[in-house]
Amino acid sequence: xxxMSYLGAIxxxxxxxxxxxxxxIIIGEDVEANVYGTTGGSGKSRAQQGDxxxxxxxxxxxxxxISEEVIVGAAAGAAMTGLRPIVDLSYSSFLxxxxxxxxxxxxxxRYMFGGQASMPVVFRSAxxxxxxxxxxxxxxxxxxxxxxxxxxxxxxxSPSDAKGLLRAAVDSDDPVLIFEACILWGTKEDxxxxxxxxxxxVGRTLRTGTDATIVAVSGAVPEAVAAADALAQEGxxxxxxxxxxLVPLDVDGILQAAAKTGRLVVxxxxxxxxxxxxxISALAAEHIFDQLKGPIRRVTTPDTQIPFSPALEKQLxxxxxxxxxxxxxxxxxxxxxxxxxxxxxIADDSIDVKEVPAS
Amino acid sequence: MTDVPDRDVLLxxxxxxxxxxxxxxxxxxxxxRGQIPGTVHTxxxxxxQVVGATMALGTQDYMTGNHRSHGHPIGKGAPLGPxxxxxxxxxxxVCKGKGGSLHLADFAVGSLGESGxxxxxxxxxxxxxxxxxxxxxxxxxxxxxxDGAANQGCLYEAMNIAGVWKLPVIxxxxxxxxxxxxxxxxxxSGVIADRAAGFGxxxxxxENGQDVLAVYDAVSTAVARARAxxxxxxxxxxxxxxxxxxxxxxxxxxxRNADEKAEWVAKDPIELFKAELVRRGVATEQELDQLAADxxxxxxxxxxxxxxxxxxxxxxxxxxxxxxxxxxxxLAGAHQ
Numbered sequence: 001x002x003x004m005s006y007l008g009a010i011x012x013x014x015x016x017x018x019x020x021x022x023x024x025i026i027i028g029e030d031v032e033a034n035v036y037g038t039t040g041g042s043g044k045s046r047a048q049q050g051d052x053x054x055x056x057x058x059x060x061x062x063x064x065x066i067s068e069e070v071i072v073g074a075a076a077g078a079a080m081t082g083l084r085p086i087v088d089l090s091y092s093s094f095l096x097x098x099x100x101x102x103x104x105x106x107x108x109x110r111y112m113f114g115g116q117a118s119m120p121v122v123f124r125s126a127x128x129x130x131x132x133x134x135x136x137x138x139x140x141x142x143x144x145x146x147x148x149x150x151x152x153x154x155x156x157x158s159p160s161d162a163k164g165l166l167r168a169a170v171d172s173d174d175p176v177l178i179f180e181a182c183i184l185w186g187t188k189e190d191x192x193x194x195x196x197x198x199x200x201x202v203g204r205t206l207r208t209g210t211d212a213t214i215v216a217v218s219g220a221v222p223e224a225v226a227a228a229d230a231l232a233q234e235g236x237x238x239x240x241x242x243x244x245x246l247v248p249l250d251v252d253g254i255l256q257a258a259a260k261t262g263r264l265v266v267x268x269x270x271x272x273x274x275x276x277x278x279x280i281s282a283l284a285a286e287h288i289f290d291q292l293k294g295p296i297r298r299v300t301t302p303d304t305q306i307p308f309s310p311a312l313e314k315q316l317x318x319x320x321x322x323x324x325x326x327x328x329x330x331x332x333x334x335x336x337x338x339x340x341x342x343x344x345x346i347a348d349d350s351i352d353v354k355e356v357p358a359s
Numbered sequence: 360m361t362d363v364p365d366r367d368v369l370l371x372x373x374x375x376x377x378x379x380x381x382x383x384x385x386x387x388x389x390x391x392r393g394q395i396p397g398t399v400h401t402x403x404x405x406x407x408q409v410v411g412a413t414m415a416l417g418t419q420d421y422m423t424g425n426h427r428s429h430g431h432p433i434g435k436g437a438p439l440g441p442x443x444x445x446x447x448x449x450x451x452x453v454c455k456g457k458g459g460s461l462h463l464a465d466f467a468v469g470s471l472g473e474s475g476x477x478x479x480x481x482x483x484x485x486x487x488x489x490x491x492x493x494x495x496x497x498x499x500x501x502x503x504x505x506d507g508a509a510n511q512g513c514l515y516e517a518m519n520i521a522g523v524w525k526l527p528v529i530x531x532x533x534x535x536x537x538x539x540x541x542x543x544x545x546x547x548s549g550v551i552a553d554r555a556a557g558f559g560x561x562x563x564x565x566e567n568g569q570d571v572l573a574v575y576d577a578v579s580t581a582v583a584r585a586r587a588x589x590x591x592x593x594x595x596x597x598x599x600x601x602x603x604x605x606x607x608x609x610x611x612x613x614x615r616n617a618d619e620k621a622e623w624v625a626k627d628p629i630e631l632f633k634a635e636l637v638r639r640g641v642a643t644e645q646e647l648d649q650l651a652a653d654x655x656x657x658x659x660x661x662x663x664x665x666x667x668x669x670x671x672x673x674x675x676x677x678x679x680x681x682x683x684x685x686x687x688x689x690l691a692g693a694h695q
Contacts, residue, residue, distance in 0.1 A: 100476060
């Protein structure tokens with residue numbers, strides 16, 4: 001095991017994939033100069049190990065003009081004809097420039113042509129939310145793409161998942177969009193330096209608990225874990241489940257985690273309407289309604305645009321405090337429900353959990 | 360000028376042009392009879408432009424196209440039966456009945472798909488050129504698009520990246536002079552072929568796009584350039600569609616006047632090339648009539664194949680979305 005940052009793990013996965021298969025190429029703006037830190041050596045250590053350009057050459061490291069539509073479409077065409085491109089679109093907000101290619105070509109070509117096409121291409125992009133970059137750089141747009149059949153959607157929340165999921169994405173013969181949360185870039189943990197894959201469609205249980213379940217997505221996952229740890233101090237036992245991929249979605253894993261406690265809180269940094277949390281909540285309501293002890297609660301970003309000022313932006317995203325509040329509120333339902341026999345009552349405002357900035 | 364093709368190639372050009380004509384005439388009839396659902400755009404009148412370009416490519420070369428979609432795969436050598444079955448929505452269709460007239464594709468002959476979104480397949484062809492370049496397999500890619508698509512931004516993103524990366528791509532503008540009802544000159548600033556200069560690539564305008572050899576010659580030069588790793592070319596071919604924008608379309612305005620139509624219909628590419636083949640002594644009129652009759656029999660056979668083919672099972676709607684999993688019809692519909 002080696003300590004890797006989230007960003008370093010992505011770089012390691014890209015290097016492994018490039019070394020393992022000559023059909024893998026990297027396409028994107030500023031990839032030659034390793035501006036975003038994923039096309040260097042380990043992490044950003046260009047000088048020690050040499051960067052990707054030196055390792056793999058200009059034929060496979062394709063520095064592009066600022067032309068998202070042709071970047072995405074050409075990667076798709078290359079994937080249909082024998083390459084396995086990894087596309088670095090830098091900011092997730094830039095995906096909109098290529099919306100036609102994503103929706104009409106990338107997602108539809110295999111289906112529309114009766115299975116003649118396969119589309120082994122990975123589109124990486126980073127969600128710069130919470131970093132005071134304003135409305136044009138702060139989007140968390142994965143739910144829009146969940147609404148496009150044919151795409152696979154990945155949202156890693158830890159360095160080890162970032163590495164394993166990216167390798168699985170490169171192996172996939174279908175198009176995969178990976179949404180990386182920049183607030184997680186600096187997160188570090190022990191990561192297996194050997195090659196491994198984390199299968200798409202299999203979630204992960206981060207905390208086991210009996211009182212309530214938090215299903216958390218992307219950057220909300222560490223916040224949910226922090227909330228669970230804080231609640232444990234209060235004697236509240238919380239299950240935390242990270243689906244890790246949104247398409248395919250680990251429906252069984254989500255439903256089992258929610259049914260186990262009967263109280264479901266979904267934490268999702270996307271805008272509220274038609275978010276990942278909407279889908280997860282709907283699935284629970286459809287499939288395990290009888291096992292729920294109270295209403296499903298969602299902690300999301302409200303349906304507003306992202307303002308620049310730190311004084312305005314910070315309050316908008318799910319954090320450990322708002323997630324913990326939602327868990328307490330869901331348990332508060334017990335006072336009026338039939339299973340409140342253990343007598344524990346928790347007022348929503350009885351415990352002060354200090355908000356801690358995201359790492 | 361490239362060398363004059365040998366006799367077999369010349370006759371194959373005529374055969375493929377007639378295939379497109381007869382196929383589309385039959386499709387048009389079947390639309391009128393209600394045998395083909397949805398919308399159909401024929402290439403009737405544009406056969407020289409299609410075949411001159413596709414015959415300049417090899418079978419291994421790639422091609423993408425647009426909504427006027429039947430001619431391209433036929434020109435590339437695709438068998439007619441699965442194409443006709445696709446138009447009708449049969450399970451034996453080249454796309455299993457999931458594409459239809461707007462989305463024909465036959466990967467076996469390098470046809471990577473026709474796009475119903477104007478201009479949208481140009482980046483796909485550009486990417487096929489990128490893979491050819493990275494893999495060094497000597498293939499080239501050709502993007503068909505119309506005068507309407509010439510005003511889509513993605514064309515210029517594609518021309519720029521193909522130019523800067525010297526990709527083996529041919530951008531082939533089928534200028535039939537109308538984007539549905541809109542005359543190209545009213546929405547297009549300057550000459551389309553001239554736009555190539557801005558990207559440092561050759562721009563060629565084939566004024567007589569009804570002459571299959573003129574088109575073949577221009578595209579062959581572009582293909583040779585691409586194969587020699589010299590980069591992309593923009594070829595604009597001026598042509599004309601004889602039918603309405605789509606079959607069955609009735610517009611209240613007569614946006615193309617009768618004189619203009621008559622003038623172009625007189626320049627029927629198949630008749631022109633037939634006369635040329637006779638003049639050159641490549642074949643007799645009788646031999647060429649026989650060739651046309653043989654093609655008609657091929658179209659009859661394609662229709663028979665279509666008629667005898669079953670419709671796809673409803674479960675096919677849930678196939679081919681992903682390579683490794685069924686999409687989740689059970690979750691989508693089973694829990695009411």
